[in-house]
Amino acid sequence: MILSFSCKKKDNNQHEENSIPANTYTNPLLPDGGRPWAVFYKGKYYYLQDAENKIVMWQTEDITDLKNAPSKNIWIPKEKSNAFHIWGPELHRIDNKWYIYYSADDGNTDNHQIYVIENSSEDPFEGEFIMKGRVKTDKDNNWAILPSVFTHKDSLYMIWSGWQKRRIEAETQCIYIARMENPWTLASERVLISKPEYEWERQWISPDGSKAGYPIYVNEDPHYFHTKDKDKVLIYYSASGIWTPYYAVGLLYADTNSDLLNPDSWTKSENPVFSQNEENQVYSTGSPCFIPSPDSEEVYFLYQARPVDKEPYGSLPAKDVDTRSPRMQKMEWGDDGFPVLGEALSEIDKIKKPSGIK
Structure with a gap:
């Protein structure tokens, strides 16, 4: 992969001047927000994204119309240990209950850990979420962020x-997997299945020179999916610094009958499968989340990205400005059964709404 950066300008005023046909939408779905996540359940989409000190949920029948969807705060932490830097909240339906997984800290980002809350209501927009506790990922309580869960062959x-071990001079974020005893407890040791090794996974300095205070090599935000005939388990993840335009999506895959806790079962794509699109002014692409159309005829993926005409290209953890926004587009199936994500679409592209949206 050749890493490059240029400011090729499109006339984004066209986005405002032209009317948008009723059966189409444009990106972004909201003016700002990172690490988008949605679940479709009984005719409604439930949407979450980063919110720093709380968890906010949106409810809508039209995922492309989040700007007009009702939203509310559904969780404000009660303990200092998980009251700050709430990253990547994800909603999952497990054993007829709703669980939200998120990572947070006590004000020091080096102390990030994983937490889970539970709601027994049929509708996650109603009822009350209660804290089930911290998910202990290893005996040394190493830094852990951006959890996701999935069920495979009756196992969660x-x-x-x-981190493999606590940061000293440089930071390396790796992807881990473990089997679960229940939705808030691991049943196995953590297993490392990916670490930053390719050039496109190890970018931490932006073209304008902005960077973290020390080298940070990133594999993060893993999400589960599958091939068309479900013969392979897929894990999409994000790589390189989120504050750089080089933030991109990588892919790990394993045969469906393999031992998912064996690192040798996993193969990593040598190149990113979804990345910045200079021509369309879409940068820092990451965090794909796959959702069905209401009629289940199509599959779309949510992701985060930044426009080139906003500064900074990314937000370092210490900065208040965040230029990320949630976007969505349709995926297709390749001849090999793997998803084809295509190229990141511009903010002036009129995209057909998912089938089944009224």
């Missing part, structure tokens, strides 16, 4: 990003 697994 958690995947997340973490």
Whole structure:
């Protein structure tokens, strides 16, 4: 992959001047927000994204119309240990209950850990979420962020990003997997299945020179999916510094009958499968989340990205400005059964709404 950066300008005023046909939408779905996540359940989409000190949920029948969807705060932490830097909240339906997984800290980002809350209501927009506790990922309580869970062959697994050991001079974020005893407890040791090794996974300096205070090599935000005939388990993840335009999506895959806790079962794509699109002014692409159309005829993926005409290209953790925004587009199936994500679409592209949206 050749890493490059240029400011090729399109006339984004066209986005405002032209009317948008009723059966189409444009990106972004909201003016700002990172690490988008949605679940479709009984005719409604439930949407979450980063919110720093709380968890906010949106409810809508039209995921492309989030700007007009009702939203509310559904969780404000009660303990200092998980009251700050709430990253990547994800909603999952497990054993007829709702669980939200998120990572947070006590004000020091080096102390990030994983937490889970539970709601027994049929509708996650109603009822009350209660704290089930911290998910202990290893005996040394290493840094752990951006958890996700999935069920495979009747077993529940958690995947997340973490440190092999506590940072000293440089930071390396790796992808781990473990089997779960229940939705808030691991049943196995954590297993490392990916660490930053390719050039496109190790970018931490932006073209304008902005960077973290020390080298940070990133594999993070893993999400589960599958091939068309479900013969392979897929894990999409994000790589390189989120504050750089080089933030991109990588892919790990394993045969469906393999031992998912064996690192040798996993193969990593040598190149990113979704990345910046200079021509369309879309940068820092990451965090794909796959959702069905209401009629289940199509599959779309949510992701975060930044426009080139906003500064900074990314927000370092210490900065208040965040230029990320949630976007969505349709995926297709390749001849090999793998998803084809295509190229990141511009903010002036009129995209056909998912089938089944009224």
